[in-house]
Amino acid sequence: MTNGTDIALRVRTALAAFLKRDVATIKPGDVLRDDLGLDSLATIELLYQIEDAFDLEIPDTDLPGLVTVADVTAYLQRRAPEAPPAPAKPQSPSR
Protein backbone atom coordinates (compact mmCIF):
# COMPACT_ATOMS: atom_id res chain seq x y z
CA MET A 1 0.00 0.00 0.00
CA THR A 2 2.32 2.70 -1.23
CA ASN A 3 -0.49 5.22 -1.17
CA GLY A 4 -1.43 4.33 2.39
CA THR A 5 2.17 4.65 3.48
CA ASP A 6 2.37 7.99 1.68
CA ILE A 7 -0.68 9.25 3.49
CA ALA A 8 0.64 8.06 6.85
CA LEU A 9 3.92 9.83 6.23
CA ARG A 10 2.20 12.99 5.05
CA VAL A 11 0.02 13.06 8.15
CA ARG A 12 3.03 12.58 10.41
CA THR A 13 5.00 15.19 8.47
CA ALA A 14 2.13 17.66 8.71
CA LEU A 15 1.87 17.03 12.43
CA ALA A 16 5.61 17.40 12.90
CA ALA A 17 5.56 20.71 11.03
CA PHE A 18 2.55 21.88 13.02
CA LEU A 19 4.13 20.91 16.33
CA LYS A 20 7.64 21.98 15.26
CA ARG A 21 8.96 18.53 16.15
CA ASP A 22 11.05 15.85 14.47
CA VAL A 23 8.80 13.60 12.39
CA ALA A 24 10.49 10.53 13.91
CA THR A 25 8.99 11.43 17.29
CA ILE A 26 5.41 11.22 15.97
CA LYS A 27 4.07 7.68 16.41
CA PRO A 28 0.92 6.31 14.76
CA GLY A 29 -0.51 5.36 18.13
CA ASP A 30 -0.07 8.82 19.60
CA VAL A 31 -3.29 10.35 20.91
CA LEU A 32 -3.64 13.87 19.50
CA ARG A 33 -4.80 15.36 22.77
CA ASP A 34 -2.94 13.46 25.47
CA ASP A 35 0.31 12.45 23.74
CA LEU A 36 0.81 15.36 21.36
CA GLY A 37 -0.74 18.00 23.59
CA LEU A 38 -3.24 19.30 21.03
CA ASP A 39 -6.17 21.05 22.67
CA SER A 40 -9.48 21.38 20.83
CA LEU A 41 -8.48 24.58 19.05
CA ALA A 42 -5.09 23.17 17.99
CA THR A 43 -6.81 20.02 16.70
CA ILE A 44 -9.12 22.17 14.59
CA GLU A 45 -6.13 24.11 13.27
CA LEU A 46 -4.35 20.88 12.37
CA LEU A 47 -7.41 19.47 10.61
CA TYR A 48 -7.73 22.75 8.72
CA GLN A 49 -4.21 22.22 7.35
CA ILE A 50 -4.94 18.59 6.52
CA GLU A 51 -8.11 19.65 4.68
CA ASP A 52 -5.98 22.03 2.67
CA ALA A 53 -3.27 19.48 1.96
CA PHE A 54 -5.69 16.72 0.93
CA ASP A 55 -8.25 18.99 -0.71
CA LEU A 56 -11.23 17.72 1.22
CA GLU A 57 -13.61 18.88 3.92
CA ILE A 58 -13.91 17.05 7.22
CA PRO A 59 -17.43 17.45 8.63
CA ASP A 60 -17.89 18.09 12.34
CA THR A 61 -19.60 14.73 12.73
CA ASP A 62 -16.37 12.93 11.80
CA LEU A 63 -14.27 14.71 14.44
CA PRO A 64 -15.01 12.38 17.38
CA GLY A 65 -13.44 9.47 15.46
CA LEU A 66 -10.14 11.27 14.99
CA VAL A 67 -8.40 10.49 18.26
CA THR A 68 -4.98 9.12 17.29
CA VAL A 69 -2.53 9.80 14.48
CA ALA A 70 -3.47 6.40 13.03
CA ASP A 71 -7.18 7.39 13.11
CA VAL A 72 -6.40 10.44 11.00
CA THR A 73 -4.37 8.37 8.55
CA ALA A 74 -7.05 5.69 8.24
CA TYR A 75 -9.69 8.37 7.77
CA LEU A 76 -7.72 10.00 4.98
CA GLN A 77 -7.08 6.66 3.34
CA ARG A 78 -10.84 6.19 3.20
CA ARG A 79 -11.63 9.73 2.16
CA ALA A 80 -8.71 10.50 -0.18
CA PRO A 81 -7.35 7.26 -1.63
CA GLU A 82 -5.89 9.09 -4.57
CA ALA A 83 -5.05 12.37 -2.95
CA PRO A 84 -2.57 14.44 -4.95
CA PRO A 85 0.77 15.41 -3.42
CA ALA A 86 0.33 18.25 -1.01
CA PRO A 87 1.65 21.23 -3.04
CA ALA A 88 -0.34 20.37 -6.19
CA LYS A 89 -3.68 21.55 -4.85
CA PRO A 90 -5.16 24.51 -6.72
CA GLN A 91 -6.39 27.30 -4.49
CA SER A 92 -10.14 27.23 -4.21
CA PRO A 93 -11.76 30.67 -4.40
CA SER A 94 -13.92 29.85 -1.41
CA ARG A 95 -11.03 29.70 1.03
Added chain:
Amino acid sequence: MTGLGVTSAIGIGARHFWQAALAGRSGVSKLTAFESMPMEAYRSQVAGQIHDFSVGRYIQGALAERVDRFAQFAMVAATEAVADSGLQLDREDPRRIGVMVGAGMGGMVIAEQEYHRVYQDLRPNRVVPNFIPEVTLNSASGALAIMCGAKGPNLTISTACSSSAHAIGLAREAIRAGRADVVIAAGADASIVPLTFAGFCSLRALSTAFNASPEKASRPFTRTRDGFVMGEGAGALILESLDHARKRGARIYAEVAGYAATSEAHHMVVPREDGLEIANTMAMALSNARIRPAQVDYVNAHATSTPIGDVVEIRAIKHLFKRRASQIAVNATKSLVGHALGAAGALAGIVCALTIDSGLIHPTINYDDPDPDCALPGISERAQERSVEVALLNAFGFGSNNATVVFRRCSI
Protein backbone atom coordinates in the same frame (compact mmCIF):
# COMPACT_ATOMS: atom_id res chain seq x y z
CA MET B 1 -34.03 49.12 35.66
CA THR B 2 -36.73 51.36 34.36
CA GLY B 3 -36.70 51.04 30.58
CA LEU B 4 -36.18 48.28 28.04
CA GLY B 5 -35.61 48.18 24.30
CA VAL B 6 -35.02 45.28 21.93
CA THR B 7 -33.93 44.79 18.33
CA SER B 8 -34.08 41.04 17.72
CA ALA B 9 -34.73 38.30 15.22
CA ILE B 10 -38.07 37.57 16.91
CA GLY B 11 -39.25 41.12 17.12
CA ILE B 12 -38.32 44.78 17.14
CA GLY B 13 -39.56 46.20 20.42
CA ALA B 14 -39.51 44.61 23.87
CA ARG B 15 -43.21 43.78 23.77
CA HIS B 16 -42.97 41.92 20.45
CA PHE B 17 -39.80 40.19 21.58
CA TRP B 18 -41.38 39.04 24.84
CA GLN B 19 -44.59 37.82 23.24
CA ALA B 20 -42.59 35.80 20.69
CA ALA B 21 -40.29 34.47 23.41
CA LEU B 22 -43.19 33.27 25.55
CA ALA B 23 -44.77 31.66 22.50
CA GLY B 24 -41.48 29.88 21.77
CA ARG B 25 -41.04 31.34 18.34
CA SER B 26 -37.69 30.69 16.67
CA GLY B 27 -35.87 33.57 14.99
CA VAL B 28 -33.43 31.24 13.28
CA SER B 29 -33.75 30.92 9.52
CA LYS B 30 -31.85 29.84 6.46
CA LEU B 31 -28.85 32.10 5.95
CA THR B 32 -29.77 34.66 3.33
CA ALA B 33 -27.61 37.61 4.35
CA PHE B 34 -24.99 36.98 1.67
CA GLU B 35 -26.51 34.81 -0.98
CA SER B 36 -24.05 35.95 -3.63
CA MET B 37 -21.40 33.84 -1.89
CA PRO B 38 -20.93 30.12 -2.66
CA MET B 39 -23.18 29.04 0.21
CA GLU B 40 -22.22 25.37 -0.10
CA ALA B 41 -18.76 26.40 1.12
CA TYR B 42 -20.23 27.44 4.47
CA ARG B 43 -20.46 24.53 6.89
CA SER B 44 -23.23 26.31 8.77
CA GLN B 45 -26.04 27.82 6.73
CA VAL B 46 -28.43 29.03 9.40
CA ALA B 47 -28.54 32.22 11.45
CA GLY B 48 -30.75 34.31 13.68
CA GLN B 49 -31.03 37.14 11.17
CA ILE B 50 -33.12 40.27 11.46
CA HIS B 51 -34.78 40.34 8.07
CA ASP B 52 -35.72 43.53 6.20
CA PHE B 53 -34.29 45.87 8.82
CA SER B 54 -34.34 49.50 7.80
CA VAL B 55 -33.26 51.98 10.43
CA GLY B 56 -35.26 54.77 8.77
CA ARG B 57 -38.45 53.01 9.81
CA TYR B 58 -37.57 53.72 13.45
CA ILE B 59 -35.19 56.67 13.58
CA GLN B 60 -34.98 59.71 11.35
CA GLY B 61 -31.87 61.75 10.71
CA ALA B 62 -28.40 61.50 9.24
CA LEU B 63 -26.70 60.00 12.30
CA ALA B 64 -28.59 56.72 12.06
CA GLU B 65 -27.75 56.43 8.38
CA ARG B 66 -24.06 56.99 9.00
CA VAL B 67 -23.41 54.22 11.52
CA ASP B 68 -23.00 50.51 10.91
CA ARG B 69 -25.79 47.97 11.30
CA PHE B 70 -24.84 47.02 14.89
CA ALA B 71 -24.96 50.66 15.99
CA GLN B 72 -28.29 51.13 14.20
CA PHE B 73 -29.65 48.16 16.16
CA ALA B 74 -28.40 49.82 19.36
CA MET B 75 -29.96 53.16 18.45
CA VAL B 76 -33.35 51.56 17.81
CA ALA B 77 -33.21 49.61 21.09
CA ALA B 78 -32.04 52.63 23.11
CA THR B 79 -34.73 54.90 21.63
CA GLU B 80 -37.34 52.42 22.79
CA ALA B 81 -35.73 51.98 26.21
CA VAL B 82 -35.65 55.74 26.85
CA ALA B 83 -39.29 56.09 25.81
CA ASP B 84 -40.25 53.08 27.93
CA SER B 85 -38.55 54.60 30.98
CA GLY B 86 -40.53 57.80 30.67
CA LEU B 87 -37.33 59.82 31.08
CA GLN B 88 -37.48 63.32 29.63
CA LEU B 89 -33.85 63.54 28.65
CA ASP B 90 -33.99 67.28 28.01
CA ARG B 91 -34.99 67.81 31.64
CA GLU B 92 -32.06 65.79 32.99
CA ASP B 93 -28.54 67.02 33.73
CA PRO B 94 -26.77 65.65 30.65
CA ARG B 95 -23.50 65.20 32.56
CA ARG B 96 -25.25 62.73 34.87
CA ILE B 97 -26.31 60.43 32.03
CA GLY B 98 -23.85 57.73 30.99
CA VAL B 99 -23.76 55.23 28.17
CA MET B 100 -22.18 51.79 28.37
CA VAL B 101 -22.34 49.51 25.37
CA GLY B 102 -21.13 45.97 25.00
CA ALA B 103 -20.02 45.01 21.49
CA GLY B 104 -18.05 41.99 20.43
CA MET B 105 -17.21 42.66 16.82
CA GLY B 106 -18.04 46.26 15.83
CA GLY B 107 -18.84 47.61 12.36
CA MET B 108 -18.36 44.40 10.46
CA VAL B 109 -20.67 45.27 7.56
CA ILE B 110 -18.61 48.22 6.41
CA ALA B 111 -15.39 46.48 7.41
CA GLU B 112 -15.91 43.64 4.96
CA GLN B 113 -17.26 45.92 2.27
CA GLU B 114 -14.16 48.10 2.39
CA TYR B 115 -11.69 45.21 2.71
CA HIS B 116 -13.08 44.12 -0.61
CA ARG B 117 -12.45 47.56 -2.07
CA VAL B 118 -8.82 47.53 -1.00
CA TYR B 119 -7.77 43.92 -1.44
CA GLN B 120 -9.97 42.81 -4.32
CA ASP B 121 -10.54 45.99 -6.27
CA LEU B 122 -7.12 47.40 -5.34
CA ARG B 123 -8.66 50.85 -4.85
CA PRO B 124 -7.46 52.14 -1.49
CA ASN B 125 -8.11 55.68 -2.68
CA ARG B 126 -11.85 54.85 -2.88
CA VAL B 127 -12.31 53.68 0.72
CA VAL B 128 -15.31 55.60 2.01
CA PRO B 129 -14.47 58.61 4.23
CA ASN B 130 -16.77 57.36 6.97
CA PHE B 131 -14.98 54.00 7.22
CA ILE B 132 -13.05 54.68 10.44
CA PRO B 133 -15.88 56.34 12.41
CA GLU B 134 -18.22 53.56 11.30
CA VAL B 135 -16.01 50.51 11.86
CA THR B 136 -14.84 51.56 15.30
CA LEU B 137 -16.11 49.41 18.13
CA ASN B 138 -17.23 52.41 20.19
CA SER B 139 -19.26 53.93 17.36
CA ALA B 140 -22.44 52.56 18.95
CA SER B 141 -21.81 54.13 22.37
CA GLY B 142 -20.81 57.37 20.65
CA ALA B 143 -23.98 57.38 18.56
CA LEU B 144 -26.16 56.72 21.61
CA ALA B 145 -24.56 59.60 23.49
CA ILE B 146 -25.09 61.98 20.57
CA MET B 147 -28.66 60.78 20.05
CA CYS B 148 -29.54 61.16 23.74
CA GLY B 149 -27.32 64.13 24.60
CA ALA B 150 -25.67 62.02 27.28
CA LYS B 151 -22.48 63.72 28.47
CA GLY B 152 -21.59 61.39 31.35
CA PRO B 153 -19.22 58.42 31.17
CA ASN B 154 -19.27 56.85 27.73
CA LEU B 155 -17.70 53.42 27.52
CA THR B 156 -17.57 50.44 25.22
CA ILE B 157 -16.94 47.06 26.74
CA SER B 158 -15.65 44.35 24.44
CA THR B 159 -15.34 40.91 25.96
CA ALA B 160 -16.83 38.92 23.09
CA CYS B 161 -20.03 37.14 24.09
CA SER B 162 -20.12 38.52 27.64
CA SER B 163 -19.69 42.18 26.59
CA SER B 164 -23.09 43.54 27.45
CA ALA B 165 -23.44 41.60 30.70
CA HIS B 166 -20.41 43.60 31.78
CA ALA B 167 -22.05 46.76 30.41
CA ILE B 168 -25.00 46.20 32.78
CA GLY B 169 -22.71 45.41 35.70
CA LEU B 170 -20.46 48.41 35.08
CA ALA B 171 -23.46 50.70 34.59
CA ARG B 172 -24.63 49.70 38.05
CA GLU B 173 -21.19 50.36 39.48
CA ALA B 174 -21.01 53.80 37.85
CA ILE B 175 -24.34 54.72 39.44
CA ARG B 176 -23.33 53.32 42.84
CA ALA B 177 -20.04 55.22 42.66
CA GLY B 178 -21.96 58.43 42.08
CA ARG B 179 -20.59 59.04 38.59
CA ALA B 180 -24.04 59.07 36.98
CA ASP B 181 -27.73 59.12 37.89
CA VAL B 182 -28.81 57.35 34.73
CA VAL B 183 -26.92 54.95 32.49
CA ILE B 184 -28.09 53.61 29.17
CA ALA B 185 -26.64 50.09 29.16
CA ALA B 186 -26.79 48.29 25.87
CA GLY B 187 -25.31 45.51 23.79
CA ALA B 188 -25.18 45.18 20.03
CA ASP B 189 -23.65 43.11 17.27
CA ALA B 190 -24.34 42.52 13.61
CA SER B 191 -21.71 40.14 12.32
CA ILE B 192 -23.62 37.89 9.94
CA VAL B 193 -21.30 38.87 7.10
CA PRO B 194 -19.25 36.62 4.80
CA LEU B 195 -15.79 36.76 6.40
CA THR B 196 -16.80 36.87 10.05
CA PHE B 197 -19.35 34.10 9.59
CA ALA B 198 -16.72 32.01 7.75
CA GLY B 199 -14.35 32.55 10.66
CA PHE B 200 -16.85 31.10 13.11
CA CYS B 201 -17.39 28.21 10.67
CA SER B 202 -13.66 27.50 10.52
CA LEU B 203 -13.51 27.58 14.29
CA ARG B 204 -16.16 24.83 14.18
CA ALA B 205 -18.17 26.76 16.71
CA LEU B 206 -21.43 26.77 14.74
CA SER B 207 -24.20 24.24 14.28
CA THR B 208 -23.91 22.35 11.00
CA ALA B 209 -26.32 19.42 11.37
CA PHE B 210 -29.54 21.39 11.02
CA ASN B 211 -28.99 23.36 7.84
CA ALA B 212 -32.17 21.84 6.40
CA SER B 213 -34.26 22.71 9.48
CA PRO B 214 -32.91 26.06 10.72
CA GLU B 215 -35.44 26.57 13.51
CA LYS B 216 -34.17 23.34 15.13
CA ALA B 217 -30.48 24.30 15.05
CA SER B 218 -30.23 26.23 18.32
CA ARG B 219 -31.00 23.51 20.84
CA PRO B 220 -29.26 24.11 24.16
CA PHE B 221 -29.05 21.24 26.66
CA THR B 222 -30.07 18.56 24.15
CA ARG B 223 -28.09 15.49 23.17
CA THR B 224 -28.12 16.58 19.55
CA ARG B 225 -26.77 20.14 20.05
CA ASP B 226 -23.79 20.65 17.78
CA GLY B 227 -22.71 24.26 18.04
CA PHE B 228 -24.20 27.71 18.36
CA VAL B 229 -26.27 29.58 15.82
CA MET B 230 -24.98 33.01 14.94
CA GLY B 231 -27.45 35.76 15.77
CA GLU B 232 -27.56 39.52 15.69
CA GLY B 233 -29.41 42.32 17.41
CA ALA B 234 -29.33 44.74 20.30
CA GLY B 235 -30.79 45.23 23.73
CA ALA B 236 -30.88 48.41 25.79
CA LEU B 237 -31.70 48.93 29.45
CA ILE B 238 -32.15 52.15 31.37
CA LEU B 239 -30.50 51.92 34.76
CA GLU B 240 -30.91 54.67 37.29
CA SER B 241 -30.34 55.17 40.96
CA LEU B 242 -33.25 54.21 43.18
CA ASP B 243 -33.61 57.79 44.38
CA HIS B 244 -33.73 59.11 40.85
CA ALA B 245 -36.31 56.56 39.79
CA ARG B 246 -38.50 57.13 42.84
CA LYS B 247 -38.40 60.90 42.58
CA ARG B 248 -39.91 60.79 39.15
CA GLY B 249 -42.29 57.96 39.99
CA ALA B 250 -40.80 55.60 37.41
CA ARG B 251 -41.94 52.06 36.82
CA ILE B 252 -39.15 49.80 38.12
CA TYR B 253 -38.84 46.42 36.40
CA ALA B 254 -36.17 45.11 38.76
CA GLU B 255 -33.06 46.07 40.65
CA VAL B 256 -29.59 45.20 39.37
CA ALA B 257 -28.47 43.79 42.69
CA GLY B 258 -25.04 42.31 42.08
CA TYR B 259 -22.32 41.67 39.57
CA ALA B 260 -19.08 39.75 39.20
CA ALA B 261 -16.44 39.70 36.49
CA THR B 262 -13.73 37.06 36.37
CA SER B 263 -11.26 35.48 34.02
CA GLU B 264 -10.60 31.77 33.92
CA ALA B 265 -7.07 32.52 32.67
CA HIS B 266 -7.40 29.15 31.00
CA HIS B 267 -8.05 28.96 27.26
CA MET B 268 -9.05 31.41 24.54
CA VAL B 269 -12.24 29.63 23.49
CA VAL B 270 -12.94 26.70 25.84
CA PRO B 271 -14.15 26.89 29.45
CA ARG B 272 -12.63 24.86 32.25
CA GLU B 273 -14.45 21.57 32.13
CA ASP B 274 -15.09 21.27 35.86
CA GLY B 275 -17.16 24.49 35.83
CA LEU B 276 -15.55 25.72 39.04
CA GLU B 277 -14.63 29.13 37.63
CA ILE B 278 -18.21 29.70 36.48
CA ALA B 279 -19.54 28.55 39.85
CA ASN B 280 -17.13 30.95 41.52
CA THR B 281 -18.31 33.84 39.31
CA MET B 282 -21.95 33.19 40.21
CA ALA B 283 -21.01 32.93 43.90
CA MET B 284 -19.11 36.23 43.77
CA ALA B 285 -22.03 38.02 42.10
CA LEU B 286 -24.45 36.69 44.73
CA SER B 287 -22.08 37.73 47.49
CA ASN B 288 -21.86 41.18 45.91
CA ALA B 289 -25.66 41.33 46.00
CA ARG B 290 -25.75 39.93 49.57
CA ILE B 291 -28.05 37.19 48.39
CA ARG B 292 -27.69 33.51 49.29
CA PRO B 293 -27.79 30.81 46.60
CA ALA B 294 -30.92 29.41 48.25
CA GLN B 295 -32.78 32.64 47.37
CA VAL B 296 -32.24 32.30 43.61
CA ASP B 297 -35.36 31.38 41.64
CA TYR B 298 -34.23 31.62 38.06
CA VAL B 299 -31.08 31.48 35.94
CA ASN B 300 -30.91 32.87 32.42
CA ALA B 301 -28.15 30.57 31.24
CA HIS B 302 -25.46 31.50 28.77
CA ALA B 303 -26.27 28.15 27.08
CA THR B 304 -25.17 28.67 23.51
CA SER B 305 -25.95 25.11 22.36
CA THR B 306 -22.31 24.04 22.09
CA PRO B 307 -21.42 20.51 23.22
CA ILE B 308 -18.94 21.66 25.89
CA GLY B 309 -20.33 25.01 27.03
CA ASP B 310 -23.80 23.85 28.04
CA VAL B 311 -22.68 20.92 30.12
CA VAL B 312 -20.02 22.95 31.91
CA GLU B 313 -22.53 25.64 32.86
CA ILE B 314 -25.00 23.09 34.24
CA ARG B 315 -22.15 21.44 36.14
CA ALA B 316 -21.38 24.86 37.65
CA ILE B 317 -25.03 25.45 38.58
CA LYS B 318 -25.23 22.03 40.28
CA HIS B 319 -21.96 22.68 42.07
CA LEU B 320 -23.01 26.06 43.46
CA PHE B 321 -26.68 25.48 44.17
CA LYS B 322 -26.47 21.85 45.22
CA ARG B 323 -30.01 20.60 46.03
CA ARG B 324 -31.45 23.99 45.19
CA ALA B 325 -30.40 23.40 41.56
CA SER B 326 -33.40 21.13 41.07
CA GLN B 327 -35.79 23.90 42.17
CA ILE B 328 -34.40 26.71 40.02
CA ALA B 329 -36.00 27.57 36.69
CA VAL B 330 -33.38 27.71 33.94
CA ASN B 331 -33.82 28.77 30.34
CA ALA B 332 -31.76 29.61 27.29
CA THR B 333 -32.71 32.74 25.37
CA LYS B 334 -30.31 31.66 22.61
CA SER B 335 -32.64 28.80 21.74
CA LEU B 336 -34.94 31.52 20.34
CA VAL B 337 -32.65 34.07 18.70
CA GLY B 338 -29.32 32.29 18.38
CA HIS B 339 -26.21 33.86 19.82
CA ALA B 340 -26.22 37.60 19.26
CA LEU B 341 -22.63 37.88 20.61
CA GLY B 342 -22.20 41.34 22.13
CA ALA B 343 -25.96 41.78 22.38
CA ALA B 344 -26.53 38.48 24.19
CA GLY B 345 -25.99 39.80 27.71
CA ALA B 346 -28.30 42.77 27.21
CA LEU B 347 -31.05 40.59 25.75
CA ALA B 348 -30.63 38.20 28.68
CA GLY B 349 -30.82 41.13 31.11
CA ILE B 350 -34.05 42.26 29.50
CA VAL B 351 -35.41 38.72 29.79
CA CYS B 352 -34.50 38.72 33.50
CA ALA B 353 -36.33 42.03 33.99
CA LEU B 354 -39.42 40.85 32.14
CA THR B 355 -39.38 37.50 33.96
CA ILE B 356 -39.33 39.18 37.37
CA ASP B 357 -41.97 41.64 36.23
CA SER B 358 -44.35 39.11 34.68
CA GLY B 359 -43.72 35.90 36.61
CA LEU B 360 -43.39 34.08 33.30
CA ILE B 361 -40.34 32.09 32.19
CA HIS B 362 -39.94 31.74 28.46
CA PRO B 363 -39.47 28.25 27.04
CA THR B 364 -36.15 26.77 25.96
CA ILE B 365 -37.25 25.70 22.52
CA ASN B 366 -36.06 22.51 20.83
CA TYR B 367 -35.54 20.93 24.24
CA ASP B 368 -37.01 17.73 22.83
CA ASP B 369 -34.06 15.43 23.45
CA PRO B 370 -32.57 16.35 26.84
CA ASP B 371 -28.93 15.49 27.41
CA PRO B 372 -28.80 13.65 30.76
CA ASP B 373 -25.56 15.51 31.53
CA CYS B 374 -27.37 18.86 31.18
CA ALA B 375 -30.69 17.87 32.68
CA LEU B 376 -32.32 19.96 35.38
CA PRO B 377 -36.02 19.79 36.29
CA GLY B 378 -36.29 23.56 35.81
CA ILE B 379 -35.53 23.47 32.07
CA SER B 380 -38.68 23.26 29.99
CA GLU B 381 -39.76 23.38 26.38
CA ARG B 382 -42.89 25.16 27.60
CA ALA B 383 -43.36 28.55 29.23
CA GLN B 384 -43.51 28.35 33.03
CA GLU B 385 -45.45 30.51 35.44
CA ARG B 386 -43.56 31.24 38.60
CA SER B 387 -42.96 34.15 40.91
CA VAL B 388 -39.32 35.18 40.60
CA GLU B 389 -37.70 37.35 43.26
CA VAL B 390 -34.08 36.78 42.28
CA ALA B 391 -32.72 36.09 38.80
CA LEU B 392 -29.20 35.39 37.62
CA LEU B 393 -27.75 36.15 34.20
CA ASN B 394 -24.70 34.23 33.06
CA ALA B 395 -22.52 35.33 30.16
CA PHE B 396 -19.20 33.88 29.11
CA GLY B 397 -16.91 35.15 26.40
CA PHE B 398 -13.96 34.04 24.31
CA GLY B 399 -10.78 35.15 25.97
CA SER B 400 -11.60 33.11 29.10
CA ASN B 401 -14.07 35.72 30.30
CA ASN B 402 -17.01 35.23 32.70
CA ALA B 403 -19.73 37.55 33.97
CA THR B 404 -22.73 37.07 36.23
CA VAL B 405 -25.34 39.73 36.97
CA VAL B 406 -27.93 39.37 39.74
CA PHE B 407 -31.39 40.92 39.45
CA ARG B 408 -33.91 41.26 42.26
CA ARG B 409 -37.51 42.35 42.42
CA CYS B 410 -37.60 45.91 43.62
CA SER B 411 -39.84 45.86 46.68
CA ILE B 412 -39.86 49.59 47.36
